[in-house]
Amino acid sequence: MEARLAHWLSRDPDPVTRAELEALIKAQDQAELARRFKGRLEFGTAGLRGTLGAGPSRMNRLVIRETSAGLGAYLKTTVANAEERGVVLAYDGRRLSKEFAHDTASVLAAMGFRVYIYKDVAPTPLGAFAVRTLKAAAGVVVTASHNPPEYNGYKVYWENGAQIIPPHDRGIAAAIDAASQAPLPFVEFGVAEADGRIQRLGNEMLATYLKGVAELSVREPTAARQHYPVAYTPLHGVGAKVAEAALAQAGFKNVRMVAAQREPDGGFPTVRFPNPEEPGAMDMVMALAAEMGADLAVANDPDADRFAAAARLPTGAYRRLHGDQIGALLGAEMLTGAPTNGVVVSTVVSSRLLGAMARAKGLAFRETLTGFKWIANAGFAAEAQGHTFVFGYEEALGYTIGGLVRDKDGISALVAFLELACTLKNQGQTVLDRLLELYQNYGLYWSGQRTLALDPDRKGPSLGERLRNKPPRAIAGRAIVSVTDLQVGSRHFADGRTEKVELPPSDVLTFELDDRARVIVRPSGTEPKIKCYYEVILPLIKGSTYLQAEAQGQTAVDQLAEAHQRELTALG
Numbered sequence: 001m002e003a004r005l006a007h008w009l010s011r012d013p014d015p016v017t018r019a020e021l022e023a024l025i026k027a028q029d030q031a032e033l034a035r036r037f038k039g040r041l042e043f044g045t046a047g048l049r050g051t052l053g054a055g056p057s058r059m060n061r062l063v064i065r066e067t068s069a070g071l072g073a074y075l076k077t078t079v080a081n082a083e084e085r086g087v088v089l090a091y092d093g094r095r096l097s098k099e100f101a102h103d104t105a106s107v108l109a110a111m112g113f114r115v116y117i118y119k120d121v122a123p124t125p126l127g128a129f130a131v132r133t134l135k136a137a138a139g140v141v142v143t144a145s146h147n148p149p150e151y152n153g154y155k156v157y158w159e160n161g162a163q164i165i166p167p168h169d170r171g172i173a174a175a176i177d178a179a180s181q182a183p184l185p186f187v188e189f190g191v192a193e194a195d196g197r198i199q200r201l202g203n204e205m206l207a208t209y210l211k212g213v214a215e216l217s218v219r220e221p222t223a224a225r226q227h228y229p230v231a232y233t234p235l236h237g238v239g240a241k242v243a244e245a246a247l248a249q250a251g252f253k254n255v256r257m258v259a260a261q262r263e264p265d266g267g268f269p270t271v272r273f274p275n276p277e278e279p280g281a282m283d284m285v286m287a288l289a290a291e292m293g294a295d296l297a298v299a300n301d302p303d304a305d306r307f308a309a310a311a312r313l314p315t316g317a318y319r320r321l322h323g324d325q326i327g328a329l330l331g332a333e334m335l336t337g338a339p340t341n342g343v344v345v346s347t348v349v350s351s352r353l354l355g356a357m358a359r360a361k362g363l364a365f366r367e368t369l370t371g372f373k374w375i376a377n378a379g380f381a382a383e384a385q386g387h388t389f390v391f392g393y394e395e396a397l398g399y400t401i402g403g404l405v406r407d408k409d410g411i412s413a414l415v416a417f418l419e420l421a422c423t424l425k426n427q428g429q430t431v432l433d434r435l436l437e438l439y440q441n442y443g444l445y446w447s448g449q450r451t452l453a454l455d456p457d458r459k460g461p462s463l464g465e466r467l468r469n470k471p472p473r474a475i476a477g478r479a480i481v482s483v484t485d486l487q488v489g490s491r492h493f494a495d496g497r498t499e500k501v502e503l504p505p506s507d508v509l510t511f512e513l514d515d516r517a518r519v520i521v522r523p524s525g526t527e528p529k530i531k532c533y534y535e536v537i538l539p540l541i542k543g544s545t546y547l548q549a550e551a552q553g554q555t556a557v558d559q560l561a562e563a564h565q566r567e568l569t570a571l572g
Contacts, residue, residue, distance in 0.1 A: 004037055008054075011184065013103075014061040017054035024054075040180070043067065043173040045165055045373060049144055049153035052096060056180070059152045064100045065184050067154055068107040068140075070176030072185075075137050076111075078171065079159055082137035086114030088201075090127030091142035092238050092303045093264025094152050097121070100142045102189045104154075109192035110185035113137075119200040121238040121264050123304030124155070125409040129209050130201060132161035132406065146235075146275035146301040149267050161406040162376035166504070206242065212404040213246050213412045218337060219419045225251035228422045230298065231289035232414075233258040235274050235281065236265040237302030242411055250415050252422075256292060258284045268302070276301055276308035277323070277397060286310050286318040295430055296421055300410040306397040307413035311432050313547065321431075324351035324447050327393035328438055329431055330413065333420050334391040334401060335361055343382040345375045345392040348486070348508060349520055349533045353438070353445040354393070360442070363390070369486070369506050372398050376406040395447070432546040439540045439549055446553025447535040450561050452568055454529055463530055463571060464523030467509055475511055475519055476563035484510040517556075519564055530568065534561045 005025060012018045024033050036055030041048055041063060048067060050059045075082040087108050091101035098121075105115045116134060118126065124141045131139035139157035147153070156164050156172065164172070192198040230252050234240040240262050247255050260270050261284060268274040271281050276299045289297035289312070297310040297318055309326060310318040321329075331344060331354045343364040346354050358365040364387055368374035372394060379389040383403075393399045398408035401416055421431050439445070454463060461469065471483050473494075484491040486508040489501045511519040520533040536556040540549055 001033065001037065005033070008037075008056070008062070012054070012060070012062045013065070017060045017062070021054040040177070043070075043169065043176055045163065045169045045371065047140075047153060047155040047164070049147065049151060051150045052152055059096075059100075059154075061096070061099060061103050064103045064154060065107050065186065066180045067176050068104040069111070069179035069182075069184055070174075071138070071140070071156065071172055072108050072111040072113060073179060074168070074172045074175040075113075078168070079137040083112040084114060085135060085137040085159075086116055088127055088130045088134060088136045088139035088157075089115060089117040089142075090122045090124065090130070090139070091118070092124070092144075093121045093236070094142075094144060094266035094302075095149070096152060097142045097266070100152065100154065101140075104140055104142070105198050106186050106189050106192060107184065109197040110187040113197075115192070115198045116201050117198060118205075119202045123238050123242055123300075123411060125305055125405045125407060125411055126205065126209055126242070128157055128161050128407040128409075129212070129405050130205055131157050131159065133205065133208060135159075141303070143303040145303050145305065146273075148273060157407070160376075160380060162380070163371075163373035163407060165373050165377060206245070209404075210242075210246055210249055213415055214249055216401050216404060216412055216416065217250065217419060218333065218416075219423055221251040222422070222426065224426050225419075225422050226253045228252060228254060228418070228425065229289075229292040229294035230255040230418060231258075231285050231292050231294045231296070232256070233261045233282070233285040233288075233297075233299045234304065235271060235276065235299055235302050236261050236263070236268045237274070237300060237304055238264050239300035239302075239304030239410065242304065243300060243414055246411050246415050247418070250419060252418060254292075256288060258288055260284065264302075274302050276306065276320075282308065282310055282320060289318060290316070295425060296418070298414060298418065300414065301397070304410045305408040307399060307410040307417065308397050309417060309431075311430065313432070314545070319550075322447065323393070323395040323397045324353070324445070325435060326397070326413075326417065327351065327395065327399065328353045328357070328445070329420065329434060330399055330401070330416060331391055331393065332357055332434075332438060333416065335363065338363060338390045339388050341387050342390040343379070343387040344390050345378045345382070347371070347375065347394045348503070348510065349522075350393065350395040351445050351447050351535060352518070352537070353442060356442050356445075357438075367503075369503055369508075370394065372400070372408050374504075375400070379403070379406070436540075436544070436546055436549060444538040444540045444549055444553050445535060446538070446557050447533065448554070448557040448561055449534070450532045450565055452530045452532065452565055462523060463568065464507060464509070464521070466571060467521060471509075472511075472567070475513060475567065476560050478513040478515055478517060480511050481514050482512040484508075484512075486510075517560055519560070532561065532564065532568075534564070536560060
């Protein structure tokens with residue numbers, strides 16, 4: 001351990017983390033030192049994400065420099081002309097994000113790469129957009145998205161503008177391990193900028209992006225948009241300026257932002273958890289919407305790649321829409337007038353409603369693993385087969401429209417959703433009325449999630465293994481008609497038939513029930529818990545209001561989930 005500590009201290013460029021580590025050594029805190037040095041922060045298909053602090057298992061400047069050296073080495077052996085094509089860098093407003101981005105630029109520039117870096121904080125979609133626009137070899141966005149304040153992250157994009165997928169994650173990880181034992185290439189940021197190795201991105205790239213957002217619109221601007229009230233928050237993130245510009249361009253002039261949450265602040269002082277899915281996160285923007293008399297309260301998460309909305313109920317209160325509901329509304333909008341070769345994509349844990357709407361219109365639908373990298377790559381594959389990518393989404397508030405950005409884009413989703421809402425208002429409707437129409441036409445699709453904690457001391461096969469070895473024949477008293485196991489890539493039917501499932505291996509089990517309800521079980525590989533996703537499809541009771549439809553769907557999902565959770569608990 002002493003040699004590892006000395007090696008680390010000799011390389012760490014940050015006096016803050018060196019002092020932190022030296023204090024642990026002086027206090028002889030062997031338990032904490034063992035935690036810090038138990039292994040490297042794992043590099044995967046989401047890049048890096050972890051808490052800030054000293055040591056290889058934390059996010060810090062040395063980890064960033066070693067990661068960047070590994071990434072650069074891998075790009076040189078994998079992507080043609082990588083150094084000349086360069087790498088795009090963007091960063092959010094979290095603590096040390098700018099320093100991490102500048103360290104990344106300094107390492108890559110020293111390795112001979114052209115580096116393009118935004119001159120100020122920028123939404124994650126602008127990083128992904130610039131990779132394709134500049135035809136760069138790769139991109140890095142320094143962000144921990146909507147994680148708590150003590151986190152930061154390092155997200156890698158491939159030359160196609162999408163997040164990396166296997167085998168690149170493993171190849172980069174191996175190159176990082178090698179870089180951690182070798183001298184680190186480095187040139188001072190100012191020196192590399194002065195000689196042209198580092199180039200700044202700014203207003204010109206933003207203007208190109210905003211032009212692309214405008215071209216995505218399926219609605220002509222109307223005078224009504226000037227007066228349509230918009231209450232918005234970036235949740236202390238980096239979305240405010242870009243969202244404001246995109247909305248103004250689309251004709252929305254009556255936009256107010258939550259003043260206390262407008263500017264980037266990595267401490268997120270007004271929210272307990274900076275994720276718009278979390279209860280309480282949108283309270284301030286809903287209060288602003290009520291003050292304005294707005295039909296909607298809308299938000300981006302801190303790096304502006306996700307979009308959230310709350311709609312005003314007839315009671316005057318605001319209800320946060322589920323990610324699947326926003327996906328259905330945007331999906332229906334994008335499917336209207338879509339080309340006959342259009343394709344839409346969502347994930348295995350997202351609602352099946354998008355697929356039903358696409359099939360009803362004779363358009364193609366693709367389903368992927370959880371994660372937007374898979375949605376983007378499914379879009380590329382469909383385009384290679386002659387399709388036009390129209391829309392993709394995942395239930396965790398991630399949406400992308402067309403081919404502008406090959407990742408979640410909370411800015412273009414914000415604009416598209418408000419364009420739809422304003423049009424509906426002109427027709428005497430709300431987005432809740434539109435949801436009711438979809439439920440009337442296709443059925444009431446309602447979903448929910450539960451996480452079940454398991455006994456960490458239980459011996460024997462895991463719950464996932466037991467479900468695979470002896471799958472249940474019924475859930476909540478309903479017969480199972482098929483079981484899909486993505487770990488082995490097969491679907492087994494109750495009548496004995498088996499078919500292959502063309503998706504990458506993943507620890508996911510899906511149970512289709514005889515009343516069209518669906519239960520998805522995703523055992524954790526690292527913790528004693530299991531995550532479950534539920535969806536029911538019901539005929540909407542005739543004459544229902546939105547609140548009645550919500551009650552009908554939620555009651556059915558709750559009953560299914562509670563019965564299933566009891567059954568899982570009984571299994572141990």
